[in-house]
Amino acid sequence: MSKPYVLGIDIGGTNTVFGIVDARGVVLASNSIKTAKHHNINDYIDELYNEVMKLLEANDAVGKIHGIGIGAPNANYFTGVIEDGVNLPWPTPIPLAQLVSDKFGIPVAITNDANAAAIGEMTYGAARGLKDFIMITLGTGVGSGIVINGQLVYGHDGFAGELGHTIVKRNNGRLCGCGRAGCLEAYCSATGVARTAREFLEVRANEPSLLRNIPIEAITSKDVYDAAIAGDKLAKDIFEYTGQILGEAFADFTVFSSPEAIILFGGLAKSGELLLKPLRNAMEKNMMPIFKGKVKILLSELKEADAAVLGASALGWEAKPMVTIVPPAPATPAAPTV
């Protein structure tokens, strides 16, 4: 193969991580830059280009990149654009695929971070061989990537798979970052778990808990995990509550696409049986009879440090040259082909 590698780029609010990946899913080398350092998107792309070029040169990969795959919040696979409403330091919409493709002279495909994780899991992880599964990322928010009949679901507008914004509490639900109330994400993300901790500590004011040793506004999901592992009843109840809401939601997801598995990824997924036991119980208890006992709950098999880059990189294999919408300005020399 003349171009045996792909480049995976994961753009988060804090860091942009990128890596060179081969066809078997081995990350040959990776590095990162700070996402928020540049207020001008072109300066950011320039720095990204320079740092990627250094990595390619150091790994004898110049001219060997088949395509670039990028995972980024609100990134639209169809249009190549990062749409409105994301926590990035640049004005939106951002024509990211076009900008990166123009700079690098390599085909680029983009999608949102959860979809990238699903593609990574299908290509290299726990979903190899599965044609119907749902990837749920339990991080700061709750993201999802849905695969049906072997294809990622993008929907009519490229934004399908926002399962973190299913309404799980119809009345008096918690406010969500999306502007509505009662979303799954407001309960079952890492921040949702911390919110539950604050609620439980207030409502059960007379109950002792290890969590009372921490300033209430500073409590994180990791603190809740540590307390639960140490046997703290209130902390264990927080995981019960979180797992139950997830399980109820998963039973509803099942009537939609009847997946073979739902795969969990992200920090909270590492809570093990603390979360999985109530989740499975609630899912089966709420499952429509025809689907009972059919849906596996699996954990991601990708190393978290590599997962985002791997997932994004898998998109690089299918990236196609962009159709340039505006003619290039004649004064600007084309970027050299990598």
Next chain:
Amino acid sequence: MSKPYVLGIDIGGTNTVFGIVDARGVVLASNSIKTAKHHNINDYIDELYNEVMKLLEANDAVGKIHGIGIGAPNANYFTGVIEDGVNLPWPTPIPLAQLVSDKFGIPVAITNDANAAAIGEMTYGAARGLKDFIMITLGTGVGSGIVINGQLVYGHDGFAGELGHTIVKRNNGRLCGCGRAGCLEAYCSATGVARTAREFLEVRANEPSLLRNIPIEAITSKDVYDAAIAGDKLAKDIFEYTGQILGEAFADFTVFSSPEAIILFGGLAKSGELLLKPLRNAMEKNMMPIFKGKVKILLSELKEADAAVLGASALGWEAKPMVTIVPPAPATPAAPTV
């Protein structure tokens, strides 16, 4: 084309309707038999065969049937089997595709009735040209057929698309025929509307209503419609309530597959703005901002009398010869090829 027609068969609890359909979706001729007349499935298949043969002969269609498509409750596209838990007069599971294929000597494909409706709508109706839509059938129950990227969603086990069994009331919900409580179907089917009428009449005992002229257990959704059209406040509120629950559910369906349209079919869908106005309002009010104003609510364009047969028949074009699992008994002569 040597075999220019398909045969569509719709098996309902009461009637089995079948028709000869051409490639443009014209129903050349149709007829029906009573589903429940025979307690032995083989007797039923024999009568169906005899009646279909008469119809084919009368329409010069013998030997011109490309394939048979069947819509039936709990019919599994992958296995060709009608699975457990349906209101049909024969013991389940029923290897329907095999039985019909053996009898007629023609390839057979089966799916459930709502999926058949979605395929019919995509092939001949309001969904022509749409790649991402959801078909919702509002009849005795609430059925659904989901199309993503131009393909019907069957899921891992062939049973995907049971959106009528999404839980819309998590606590103290109405009992549903599926054995759980709080399903969409228990509220927004024709029978759900009648249940709402009985609840409203009891809770608002002092409020006059035209519906009080009807014995409470005999009230149907048609009675509620007639009363609402006559200006009855309580009847109009029943449609408000039904439309709101549907709209809230549709907003949740949208975060899953981001459809271009949700298409309504069945008796209740004919209620017009009585249902559609509160439905649209609730859907948009509950919609995640990124999807606001994007999802069309459409009404089926298929004639109800033809729709089930048309939808089933569309499957006939893609029916493939069955792999016979058990070798045919040598004493039984093969059925003549139609």
